[in-house]
Amino acid sequence: MADYIQLSYLDIALASVFLLLNGALSLWLQLGISRNLAFAMVRMVAQLLLVGLLLKQLFAMQSPWLTLLVALFMASFAAREIWARQERRLKGWRGLAIGGGAMAASVGVVALMALVLIVQPDPWWHPRYALPLLGMIMGNAMTGISLALDTLHTALSREQRAIEAQLLLGANKWQAMRPFIRQAMRAGFMPSINGMAAIGVVSLPGMMTGQILSGVDPNEAVKYQLMVMFLIAGATGMAVTLATLGAVRALSDDRDRLRIDRLRKAQK
């Protein structure tokens, strides 16, 4: 497997020349982005080097508990990110629990199935397979959920009068909210659908490119990419559905009222 071209740190430094050039240009033109650029670059380098070290350690130690711990850390970070990306959020514990719960449940089921039935590493939770898979699926589910919930919460607040007009005529909460449920789910699904449509023609996915560059046969890389895309789209779809239905339940009650009072606008 070592037939790929290894990169030295000098090679990487060489790759960064153009970005540094951009930084110099922005200093010269006083665009005011050189600080942001430098900060983002340093942050990226530090984060990736750290994660590389961490993964190396994890692979060497092969502890199921440590792997689980890292997975939980990733999940809680993603849950917090879903919460932070909504302009209007559910108050209290529901704000974190609905998005985070929907993500954890669907990503958990899909990743577990992929490991136990499809990839079948030995042991099945091997961090080399489990963590990258989890990360890819989770990142996409996170984006889908935050788009869906943001769309739903904004639509329900804006259309309160129209929804209540239907409730007042005897509609139940599902009838009254149906267009907005549909709109939210569509927003959540859209990145996955667009991603599948453009893949291979417009964009070569990063994972596949990485595999091909490191010497894997393109057919094999494509197979892996297909598997990952199916898992991503499936998990995102389940996560978006769960989160949307959960939020609709939280924003209504057993008397079929619209409970906009349970939303709070994020302070900017």
Next chain:
Amino acid sequence: MLEIKALTRLHIGPVTLSLADGEVIAITGPSGSGKSVLLRAIADLDPNTGNLRTQSGVRAEMSGPVWRRKVAYLPAESGWWADTVAAHFEHPEQADLTSLGLPPEAMGWEVARLSSGERQRLAFLRLLERAPDVLLLDEPTAPLDAENTALFESRLKRCMAAGTSVLLVTHDPAQSARMAERHFVFSEGQLRETTHG
């Protein structure tokens, strides 16, 4: 018929009130005193406590949607969810448009082009489709001119004759005197009966 026992919602109540079949009561009160909050609570649109019933049964034994079909609330500003007027009616062909001074072609109109008076009258008509036991009306004629107000009131009298009880919030003392036998003032979360409108 409508019976309300110890209704509370936020700072409002306990409110106890009963209306006979076909009776109209008028409620006035300063703006912001919570008249709309009271009507929303009766329609069970916001969390509240209390025992309510109409001739169709007890609220606690019905689902929210069934109760709201019986106790129909017309807010001061109506909500619309589709593009055309007809889409807001269960039986658009049966609506009695002319009784409220609207032309028969109003069903084909676009909601975005309706005046506030047209909206109000159409929202009232779509409520009547459910044949409610009780009407909760929040300043229903505020956006209407004198002629259309008269049409609205005579349509309301037909509802009363058919046995519908009406709780009418109005700022117009003359209307209050014309339509209601009992008059109430709502302030500081309490309903008080007064001798005149």
